[in-house]
Amino acid sequence: MPSVCQYVGVSFATLSVVGGLIGVATVGPAIAQTRALSNGALCEGRFDAAGNSPDAVCNLPPVAEREPECSARDRGDEDAFSSVIGSPYTYYRGPIVRLVPQGRGVFVWYCRDTQANRDRFDRFEGNVRNGRPNGQGLYLFSNNDRYQGGFRNGLFHGKGVLRYGRSVYNGEFINGLFGGRGTLDYGNGDRFVGSFRNGFPHGQGTLKFGNRTYSGEFHQGQINGQGTIVNEDGSRCTGQFFTGLLEGRGNCTFPTGIYRTYSGELRNGRPDGKGRATLRNGTTQVGLFRNGQYVGP
Numbered sequence: 001m002p003s004v005c006q007y008v009g010v011s012f013a014t015l016s017v018v019g020g021l022i023g024v025a026t027v028g029p030a031i032a033q034t035r036a037l038s039n040g041a042l043c044e045g046r047f048d049a050a051g052n053s054p055d056a057v058c059n060l061p062p063v064a065e066r067e068p069e070c071s072a073r074d075r076g077d078e079d080a081f082s083s084v085i086g087s088p089y090t091y092y093r094g095p096i097v098r099l100v101p102q103g104r105g106v107f108v109w110y111c112r113d114t115q116a117n118r119d120r121f122d123r124f125e126g127n128v129r130n131g132r133p134n135g136q137g138l139y140l141f142s143n144n145d146r147y148q149g150g151f152r153n154g155l156f157h158g159k160g161v162l163r164y165g166r167s168v169y170n171g172e173f174i175n176g177l178f179g180g181r182g183t184l185d186y187g188n189g190d191r192f193v194g195s196f197r198n199g200f201p202h203g204q205g206t207l208k209f210g211n212r213t214y215s216g217e218f219h220q221g222q223i224n225g226q227g228t229i230v231n232e233d234g235s236r237c238t239g240q241f242f243t244g245l246l247e248g249r250g251n252c253t254f255p256t257g258i259y260r261t262y263s264g265e266l267r268n269g270r271p272d273g274k275g276r277a278t279l280r281n282g283t284t285q286v287g288l289f290r291n292g293q294y295v296g297p
Contacts, residue, residue, distance in 0.1 A: 030054075037099050039088060039131075051099035058092040058101070070111040070120055083139060083147075083176070084109040084122050085132070085154040094128060101131045118142075126151070149173070171196065194218070216241065237269070245269045264289065 030046040030053070037043060037058065045056030070084065085107075094105020101107075107124040119142075126137020132154035133139075139147040139156075141164075149160015155176035156162070162169045171182020178184070178196035185191050194205020200221035201207070207214045207223070216227015228238040229246070239250025246266040253261050257280070264275020270292040271277065277285045277294065287297040 035096075035099060037096075037101075041089075041092065043092075043096060043099075045096065047096070051096065053096040055094065056092075056096045058096075060088055060090050068111045070113040070115075083141070083156070084111055084120065085124070085139075090121075101128050103128060107133070214241075237266075239266060 030048045032046050035043050035047050041058040041060045043056040043058035045053040047053045089107045090110040091108035092101050092105060095103030105128045109122045111120050113120050121142050123140045124133050124137055126133060127135030133151040137151050145164040147156055147160055147162045150158025156173040160173055166187025168185045169178060169182055172180030177199040182196050183193045190209045192201050192205055192207045194201060195203030201218040202220055205218050211232035214223055214227055214229045217225025223241050223244040227241050230236045234255040237246055237250050237252040239246050240248040246269045250266045251263045259277050260280050261278045262271050262275055265273025271289040275289050285294045288295040
């Protein structure tokens, strides 16, 4: 297994914590020794009789026969993100309280991505409680993705900023997923601002994609519900959307072309069914439309 220390890449001089900051009473003099934690990690540092250390270095002994493999969840892809916090950590440096990592410290997780034929070393720096990231911290992915913000029980939680691939999300997280209010920049000029649930746009929001802008309801990442779309040519339609297209009744205005306005039934985003159109010359057409064309009364 490659050395973990070469991947840590941070100065630990600033991470020392005096005993008074740990929040427990020191029991007896602290002496240099090696102590084992409940997960099998071996920690070196100055421990007192209660198992407290202001700055210990812990390593999980390597598996004798094979290196731990990254799961499919851990691998992710270029357009997604996935932390490995749920896996056993390989390295920890920081305070230990009653043989549990607690305080401000550094974790390193290791697994072998056999699919990509590479080693994955992810690192966390920040507040630790009950052996997991809790509070504010910085998570650095092996592929240079990064998250900075809140954690709860080892998961991204609260407000934070995640940079993954070409995308940047700035907003609220719930149990490791986009949840609440946020802004997602896709890295190609597209941007969503609004509500998220379970990692997807959900509820009210505004999506700019290409030269078009949609404002309205979303459902599990899809444009679904009541909304308004403004197209590149300045035309605007308000109505009921289904999987990104206007379906049902709607109202449209057109800055160019033969029609000035249309009110009525639409299908696949075009006038289709019963409706009323006002032409550029002021005359009206009332009746049946098919594929955007007037058929007759």
